[in-house]
Amino acid sequence: MQPSPTSDRRTPVFDHTVPPPGHPSASSHELREPPSGGPQVHHAPARVAGHRPEPSHGDPAAREPRVLAVVDGSDTADYVAHTATLRGVIRQRLVTRALIGHLPPAPARLLDIGGGNGVQALEFARRGYNVTVCEPDPRMLAETRRGLADAPESVRRRVELVRGDGRDAVHLVGTGWDATFCHGVIMFVPEPAPLLNVLVELTRPGGIISVVGKNGPALALRAGLQGRWRDTTALLGEPRAVGAARPGRQPAVQLPPGDDPANVAAILTAAGTRSLAWYGIRTFTDHLGGIPPGSDVDAVVDAEWAAGARDPYRGIARLIHHVHRRTG
Numbered sequence: 001m002q003p004s005p006t007s008d009r010r011t012p013v014f015d016h017t018v019p020p021p022g023h024p025s026a027s028s029h030e031l032r033e034p035p036s037g038g039p040q041v042h043h044a045p046a047r048v049a050g051h052r053p054e055p056s057h058g059d060p061a062a063r064e065p066r067v068l069a070v071v072d073g074s075d076t077a078d079y080v081a082h083t084a085t086l087r088g089v090i091r092q093r094l095v096t097r098a099l100i101g102h103l104p105p106a107p108a109r110l111l112d113i114g115g116g117n118g119v120q121a122l123e124f125a126r127r128g129y130n131v132t133v134c135e136p137d138p139r140m141l142a143e144t145r146r147g148l149a150d151a152p153e154s155v156r157r158r159v160e161l162v163r164g165d166g167r168d169a170v171h172l173v174g175t176g177w178d179a180t181f182c183h184g185v186i187m188f189v190p191e192p193a194p195l196l197n198v199l200v201e202l203t204r205p206g207g208i209i210s211v212v213g214k215n216g217p218a219l220a221l222r223a224g225l226q227g228r229w230r231d232t233t234a235l236l237g238e239p240r241a242v243g244a245a246r247p248g249r250q251p252a253v254q255l256p257p258g259d260d261p262a263n264v265a266a267i268l269t270a271a272g273t274r275s276l277a278w279y280g281i282r283t284f285t286d287h288l289g290g291i292p293p294g295s296d297v298d299a300v301v302d303a304e305w306a307a308g309a310r311d312p313y314r315g316i317a318r319l320i321h322h323v324h325r326r327t328g
């Protein structure tokens, strides 16, 4: 199904909650960072608070609610609160700033997979883009609707909400998008490749693919700057033996494949894209916990932007923002 630019944009929500039988559920493979910032090897089944499983018809696995997980918090409310902290603001403003340099001019059709509480959707709708959010968590969609309610009608009518898993998005929203976003989502799927391949398929040839993921090789930095020395050492791993091929330390834990930026870039490239740029997000501010933005927030964003665009700083940032163009 091709999305229609002339379709009703008064935020309809199409409920595609029930996964097809045999389709892996995101909820059963949540990767959650422990509060200590320790090694990220915890795979815990997750349930959506207050969200009942779909009525029973056949395979019980297929009836599980599909969602969710949240970065830096335990539920939707925590993520919404996080987006208002300095760290959350820095992340969103850096992503927006990078994308402005790569997107075609408005109005173009943007798709935000796992759009969460709609920060980027609202931002780009305000800039004149038509944005569709594909998001499995009804509570996140409700937050997006709340944000839209305060926006002018001209902005509201440019945003469309679709409920569903990103891996089903070709079926849910069609292909041919001018740009496809997937920010902070790959850490919640067991394998990034199926989702990343779908992103490329969703995007028209020549279109933009924007992915934000964790910077696995630099995860010790936050713990170190917070003085959590045992966590820091655990995350750095054991030193290699003298005479080993490369100096440095072995990772203490096997990184989830979605937390390896080189792996993410390689999957996108193999799927038919080329990298236009990559940026580090939160080089200087990741250890600051939940402090709110201060009056100097613009200066902080400028400093983070300057660092995030160059070596060696971007290589130690908490998150990596990949921007690719579909080539074929």
Ligand SMILES: C[S@@+](CC[C@H](N)C(=O)[O-])C[C@H]1O[C@@H](n2cnc3c(N)ncnc32)[C@H](O)[C@@H]1O
Pocket: 026, 067, 068, 069, 070, 071, 079, 113, 114, 115, 116, 117, 119, 134, 135, 136, 137, 140, 164, 165, 166, 167, 182, 183, 184, 185, 188, 189
């Ligand atoms: C950390 S939030 C990021 C939200 C938003 N993209 C942002 O950058 O602010 C992660 C989001 O991914 C969504 N999510 C988790 N698994 C998903 C999947 N398989 N497909 C699409 N979205 C998913 C969650 O429901 C949640 O809204």
